[in-house]
Amino acid sequence: xxxxxxxxxxxxxxxxxxxxxxxxxxxxxxxxxxxxxxxxxxxxxxxxxxxxxxxxxxxxxxxxxxxxxxxxxxxxxxxxxxxxxxxxxxxxxxxxxxxxxxxxxxxxxxxxxxxxxxxxxxxxxxxxxxxxxxxxxxxxxxxxxxxxxxxxxxxxxxxxxxxxxxxxxxxxxxxx
Numbered sequence: 048x049x050x051x052x053x054x055x056x057x058x059x060x061x062x063x064x065x066x067x068x069x070x071x072x073x074x075x076x077x078x079x080x081x082x083x084x085x086x087x088x089x090x091x092x093x094x095x096x097x098x099x100x101x102x103x104x105x106x107x108x109x110x111x112x113x114x115x116x117x118x119x120x121x122x123x124x125x126x127x128x129x130x131x132x133x134x135x136x137x138x139x140x141x142x143x144x145x146x147x148x149x150x151x152x153x154x155x156x157x158x159x160x161x162x163x164x165x166x167x168x169x170x171x172x173x174x175x176x177x178x179x180x181x182x183x184x185x186x187x188x189x190x191x192x193x194x195x196x197x198x199x200x201x202x203x204x205x206x207x208x209x210x211x212x213x214x215x216x217x218x219x220x221x222x223x
Contacts, residue, residue: 050079050129051109051110051129051132052082052108052109052110053079053081053082053108053110053111053112053125053129053168054081054082054083054084054085054106054107054108054110054111054112054171055074055081055083055084055085055111055112055113055114055125056084056085056086056087056099056102056103056106056111056112056113056114057070057071057074057084057085057086057087057102057113057114057115057116058086058087058088058089058095058098058099058101058102058115058116059086059087059088059089059116060088060089060090060092060116061088061090063116063117066116066117066213066215067086067116069119070114070115070116070117070118070119070120071084071086073114073119073120073121073122073124074114074120076120076122077120077122077123077124077125077126078122078123078125078126079123079125079126079129080125081108081112081125082107082108083106083107083108085102085105085106087101087102094182095180095187096180096181096182096183096187097182099113099179099180099187100179100180100182103171103174103175103179104179106171106174108171109170109171109172110129110132110168110169110170110171111168111169111170111171111174112125112128112167112168112169113165113166113167113169114166114210115165115166117213117215118142118166118210118211118212118213119210119211119213120209120210120211121208121209121210121211123209124140124209124210125168127140127205127207127209128140128168128205128209129168130205131168131203131205132168132170134201134203135170135201135202135203136169136170136173136195136200136201136202137167137168137169137170137173137192137195137200137201137202137203138167138168138169138202138203138204138205139164139166139167139202139203139204139205140166140167140168140204140205140207140208140209140210141204141205141206141207141208141209142164142166142208142209142210142211142212143208143210143211143212144211144212144213144214145211145212145213145214146213146214146215164188164212165187165188166210166212170200173195173198173200176198177191177194177195177198181194
């Protein structure tokens with residue numbers, strides 16, 4: 048497999064340093080290493096959309112992989128999703144979930160009407176064409192996926208879990 052050129056982006060807020068350190072360690076443990084891992088600490092808590100819009104314009108690689116500061120990649124996550132880059136603009140991978148019973152967001156974008164997780168690999172040029180995330184959209188990921196679908200983005204799903212979605216008391220950490 049050819050390395051497609053991936054930058055991982057992670058937004059964080061004060062008080063989540065321990066989870067962020069675990070997320071960073073999961074990126075460093077990848078079998079396919081990203082070109083960069085960009086991290087933005089939203090000290091003013093302006094919002095996840097604002098943070099995403101700070102991060103994505105800094106990406107110089109063809110692909111952006113979003114990782115929330117409270118989630119973890121399994122060691123082969125990037126290698127697994129990179130296999131889909133020839134045929135898609137957005138690649139969503141199944142996940143395992145801890146901290147919330149009976150919740151498993153594993154489905155394709157179309158099956159869920161684009162209610163899929165934010166942890167996805169995205170073509171950088173597509174994010175640029177779409178202008179990033181709208182500052183007032185909540186949930187930001189759903190609105191972005193719908194905007195991408197309307198623009199003709201091609202979605203793919205890796206049906207093997209390659210990351211861990213961790214629920215805790217502060218999952219909704221930015222203002223709505």
